[in-house]
Amino acid sequence: MLTGDKIGLRARHAADLPVLRTELFNDVTYAARVETAPWRPIGPDSNDPRLVVDDTDEERVRFSVVESRGGTLIGSANLWGIDAHNRCAHIGLGLLPSARGKGYGTDVVAVLCHYAFVVRGLRRLQIETLSDNTAMLRAAERNGFVQEGLLRSSAWVLGEFLDEVVMGLLAQDWKPEPRG
Numbered sequence: 199m200l201t202g203d204k205i206g207l208r209a210r211h212a213a214d215l216p217v218l219r220t221e222l223f224n225d226v227t228y229a230a231r232v233e234t235a236p237w238r239p240i241g242p243d244s245n246d247p248r249l250v251v252d253d254t255d256e257e258r259v260r261f262s263v264v265e266s267r268g269g270t271l272i273g274s275a276n277l278w279g280i281d282a283h284n285r286c287a288h289i290g291l292g293l294l295p296s297a298r299g300k301g302y303g304t305d306v307v308a309v310l311c312h313y314a315f316v317v318r319g320l321r322r323l324q325i326e327t328l329s330d331n332t333a334m335l336r337a338a339e340r341n342g343f344v345q346e347g348l349l350r351s352s353a354w355v356l357g358e359f360l361d362e363v364v365m366g367l368l369a370q371d372w373k374p375e376p377r378g
């Protein structure tokens with residue numbers, strides 16, 4: 199398990215699936231704002247790749263996010279688009295509604311940076327998020343990401359086109375918190 203100040207990133211467990219399915223991926227608003235494909239309902243026996251992890255996929259690593267204290271499941275996070283030649287990747291995360299706004303997201307980004315830069319030896323990370331997603335933008339900025347671009351009207355979200363922001367961080371600009 200990878201640990202930060204407040205959270206841990208561990209492998210997906212079978213018991214995580216119903217929680218993530220109900221509270222994240224079957225939430226239409228969440229899916230509309232986070233996914234690039236249109237929302238579809240996910241049934242209890244679905245092997246949807248957002249839930250059931252494919253360990254043979256070299257381009258993506260999925261984690262379940264847990265509270266450091268107590269180990270309660272609080273969300274999902276992943277490193278995706280891993281490009282071993284250009285040594286870059288993207289990060290994505292989603293916390294259960296009850297876990298948002300408590301500093302967990304900022305810590306998840308920090309631990310994903312550690313995984314990407316230290317464990318995987320990557321040089322560059324990227325985040326794409328809606329321009330009105332203040333919490334995601336701040337969580338990224340707090341970890342050293344800077345805005346690199348604005349994709350105007352790039353996301354269809356529940357009846358309107360919204361702008362997306364591209365945030366980037368290079369390994370040489372990353373200032374990790376000391377880890378015990």
Ligand SMILES: CC(C)(COP(=O)(O)OP(=O)(O)OC[C@H]1O[C@@H](n2cnc3c(N)ncnc32)[C@H](O)[C@@H]1OP(=O)(O)O)[C@@H](O)C(=O)NCCC(=O)NCCS
Nearest residue numbers: 291292293298299300301302303304327332333334336337
């Ligand atoms: C986006 C998300 C991961 C951020 O994690 P979080 O734990 O809620 O954020 P944090 O508590 O670490 O807060 C980060 C910063 O955003 C601010 N913030 C948190 N929630 C906010 C909100 N609803 N509105 C405005 N600012 C907010 C915090 O004050 C903090 O700012 P600071 O660094 O200046 O103190 C989380 O809210 C989430 O899962 N949202 C739904 C899914 C999503 O949008 N995922 C990202 C897709 S790219």
